[in-house]
Amino acid sequence: MKTQTFNDLIEQINQAAGDVQRERGTLFEKLVLAYLKHEPTYRALYQNVWLLSDVPDNYGISKKDTGIDLVAEQKNG
Template identity: 40%
Template sequence: MVIDARQVKNKTSGESMSALRELLASYRSASRTEREKGTYFELLIRDFLKNDLTYTPQFSEVWTYKDWAESQGIDSRDIGIDLVAGLNEQEGFCAIQCIGKYWSVYAPSTIKL
């Protein structure tokens, strides 16, 4: 599933989108590197997934890939997965990639350990 920022705009008030744009602009101006900007965005998406009424029933927890990998005892170097969510309805995890205006949620079977 890929969520486009334009879809979110249609579901929220203009005021909410304005606040989001301001927050993203503050991340851009505060970031010294592209990696730092990406980290801010990943943490924003993590917090969104932990609090949004659509996703909280689906996910038991959401971690950064680094934190999740370390908790599993595996290599935590960047492999392209930004976040990992524990699933509520079934055993397993869901890989999440955050990229610019888009973020993707991959099916549990796509995570290979």
């Protein structure tokens, strides 16, 4: 299996989203979410990473779209 570059992933996002800019943004957010959850440096820093819409309610974070796309919870506080 060929290793994909960042540019390969962006091209896949562009092809999947077509002309729908909002969809392109959503797919990019999911790419960054996966990166933060799985890349060893960030995996060591964060115990949880969510799309804003998926943050558990008990954190008291508004789901209103104010430009924040991802929320990360640091390990050890």
